[in-house]
Amino acid sequence: MAGSKQGVDRAGDYSARHLQVLEGLEAVRKRPGMYIGSTDSRGLMHCLWEIIDNSVDEVLNGHGDRIDVVLHQDGSVQVVDRGRGIPVDAEPRTGLSGVEVVMTKLHAGGKFGGSSYTATGGLHGVGASVVNALSSRLDIEIDRDGKTHAMSFRRGEPGVFDDKAGTGPDSPFTPFVDRSELRVVGKVKRGVTGTRIRYWADHQVFPKDTHFDDTVLAARARQTSFLIPGLRVVIRDERRLAGTPGADGPHEEIYHHDGGISEFTDFLAPDTPLTGTWRLQGSGTFTETVPVLDELGHMSSQEVEREAVVDVALRWGSGYETTVSSFVNIVATPKGGTHIAGFEQGLVKAFRKQLEANARRLKIGSDKPEKDDMMAGLTAVVTVRLAEPQFEGQTKEILGTSAVRAIVAKVVETQLSATLSATTRDLKTQSAQLLEKVVSEMKARISARTMKETQRRKTALESSSLPGKLKDCRSTDVERTELFIVEGDSALGTGLAARDSEYQALLPIRGKILNVQKASVGDMLKNAECAAIIQVIGAGSGRSFEVEAARYGKVILMTDADVDGAHIRTLLLTLFFRYMRPLVQAGKVYAAVPPLHRIETTAQGRSKGEVLYTYSEAQMRQTIGQLQKRGRTIKTPQRYKGLGEMDADQLAETTMEPRHRMLRRVTMADAEKAESVFDLLMGSDVAPRKDFIVDSAAALDKERIDV
Incomplete structure (x- = not known):
């Protein structure tokens, strides 16, 4: 009984003094997955996206046209932009410099409804401060007001590193005690602005074997350059990692595209085009009630009018795979959201309207096309820009702003209907082919469903x-x-x-x-x-x-x-x-891998005759040479021109019996x-095939031609 009572006391010994209040960046270090999703390579890359996205937001709002990302050999990464630079003056409520506020305070920034940004990917004010908290060292330099300002942090705490022995997270660190100092370390020309951030991910948080994925980084840089025409993204890899393009020395790639999302759609398309790349553009307004900070720092609810700008590029190809990439203020939303729901709604309405108008010509009958029939072979890039979009979580994978659905649906339905019913010869031909494809997909789906129902084992x-x-x-x-x-x-x-x-x-x-x-x-x-x-x-x-x-x-x-x-x-x-x-x-x-040759040796004394199969001319010559060295007498090798020349025993032994065959x-x-080569040799596009024939003529082995 005594033991039982003691257990009850321990269980009941839980009061307010056991509660912990995590302040500032402590919460980030205690529960990093809550802010960056995970602490593996994906979380490491997410931290980098947070810094890059801040630079992209500057470009998106008209400041700067270039972003440099450098992967250093010591494991650090540096992001350089030519934006306005983080404010360096004192923030009135805290008395801290704007740099320190942004880098050390959660939910602090210029994207909460002020006039500094009209459309951004950063929304929660935690991106840079989270990266700072999860870095063993972070250095930041800002060019602004004719000066270069600098500040350093160790796991989110501001201070000064002694870099006499070399720059790195292990350099002696002295934290600020009484007040922080934003150092002036140089001068720049008037009008020159920008931000440089270099940080070392903290291996107390991230496993030591995690590293920045150059393939994923390149894909993100390419994507961003497509979404912001004219932006130049430079990726420089100095790590010399085996298996990467920079294994033998520093490697630099520049991503720059002026074609925007139309060019992006063509890049993503996996098949030959059935239609041209169509652009659907429009906008709409909506009102929402949001909390806004007044001049005294008090929160009050206000009804504000928002504008959502919709820009969609799409094309259909000869295949049936669907590739739809969506973005909100150029932040990728891989799991969709209200903008994708609106896109699909508008697409279905536009097609059903056109299919009803052409039902007799297309011989639709009583069958009803579904969304999947219309999206077969579709490649699309859906972008929406609006102020303060609502995302589900800090990772921003799903857009939650409900009013966007109706706006996107209306733009897509109106613009796509106009394109499908256009009277110009080119668009009319493309529309007719597309509608026929949708009807074919519908009939194929119905046929396949019927077949599945009736053709089970x-x-x-x-x-x-x-x-x-x-x-x-x-x-x-x-x-x-x-x-x-x-x-x-x-x-x-x-x-x-x-x-x-x-x-x-x-x-x-x-x-x-x-x-x-x-x-x-x-x-x-x-x-x-x-x-x-x-x-x-x-x-x-x-x-x-x-x-x-x-x-x-x-x-x-x-x-x-x-x-x-x-x-x-x-x-x-x-x-x-x-x-x-x-x-x-x-x-x-x-x-199956059938043999090309059958080699038979004659019996000699006690040695029985052998039967060997070879699968290439080189192997045949090598086998014959080995047999001759052993003094075996070889009958004339048999060359199989086809499977029909084998007898049943030979076919079974070489090609069909699991014990002996090769697959x-x-x-x-x-x-x-195979599809790529076949598209080249027998596809609809003649020019690449002609170039291939001309370029390959000299390498042709004439003995392989049956004449």
Whole structure:
């Protein structure tokens, strides 16, 4: 009982004196994830974005046209801009310099509704101070009023470093005691302004193996230069890290684009264009009640009128992938928000209006197009600019300002409707092609859904609904089953005798299937070979493809080891990449590797004859050389021109039996390369193909041409 009572006392011993009030930057160091999301590489990069975004806000409001980011070899990073410079005069309520207020006080800055900024990415006034709190050292220099002002901090505390032995976070540090000092360390010409911030991330917070990701930084710099035409972003990497462009010495990249979001959209687009890049622009106003600080520092609610400026660039391509990037005051919102909801709402309304007006010509019937049909193949950049947007959290991934939805929806609906109904020849042609694509996507979705509902895994008695040329297997264990797509009836005949019918199915195709790279969805579905492959796999196509519904655990492309076989394999890979991509991503698509040669030796004494297979001319010559050194007599090597030339035992042993065969798993990189090469060789754009032929003519191996 005594022990029980003691436990109760301990549990009840909880009073106000146990509560901790974290003041200033202590809260940031105690709970950094609350402010930067995490303390891994993502959090490290987020700190850098906070500093860069402050410089971008200056450019966004018309001050400066260049930002430099330097990754130093000692692990520090420096951001330099040509903005107005952080204020250096005393802030009246605290008596501290503007620099110290911004760098040490949470929720302090010039972006809370004053006239200093009209549209910014920084909203909460915690960005720079959070970075300061999580840095083992931060140095800041401001060019303003003809002077260079400087201040240093150690984990958020202002003071002075003794850098006689070298600049770094381990230099002796003396904190300010009575009052802080903003030092004047130089002079600049009148009119020259800017801010330079260099900091060392604190490895008491961030793991020592975290470092700035040059790839992510380059993508962010490129994105920013697209969003602010004329801005020059310079990234200089002095770290000499292995595996980076600067591994052998300092590497500098300059990002500068004058084309704005139209050029950005073209850069992001993954497919060949079906329409031009259209620009939808407009604005709208709304009122909201916000708390505002008066001159005495008191908070009072006021109703203010806001303006939201909408700028959208979009284009449709021949594919079905959708790429929509959204930004608010050039801050990326990867999880969307009210502006994306408005964009999709306006898009759907504009399309439905046009589809209803052209229903008879497009033969829509009673079917209803959905949002996904309209967004298939869409690449868009959606930007909104407004004062004091409301985000969900400090990481600013979702816009929450509700009034923006209606404004964006109205702009998109009005502007897109005008474009789709334009009477100029070029726009009229593009609009007609786009509407046909949407209807094709709708019909493909309905067709795929119907197919999925009716073409689930069939038993031997139910297989009559599948294509007659499919030679199915008996097993219902999907993970174990294999579908061989074979080239021609001759290979089918040999394959039937060589396969294990328990788990290996064969589907023959006649020669070269449709080039789906430049064919429409409708044409692809009408093609007998493409339709048969999609039907046999049984998991749908395009957006409706569900890899879990696939009828086979492996899909193996078994084509001849010649130029035509490679061509057919590339066509098939293009079909899988464009319309059954999740199957490739899941690693379930393979290419069989049949041998090119069969080498047989004669028996000598007690030594039995050997049969060896080789897969290239070089390997064949090497193998023959090794056999001759051993004194073996070699019969004339057999060269296989196609799979049909093998007998069943040979095909089974070399290409179909899991114990002996060789398979190449097709990765996304393989499929993307195949599509890229095929687009070059057989796509709609003739000029690159002509250049390729001219440039490659000298390297052609004439012996590979069958004449």
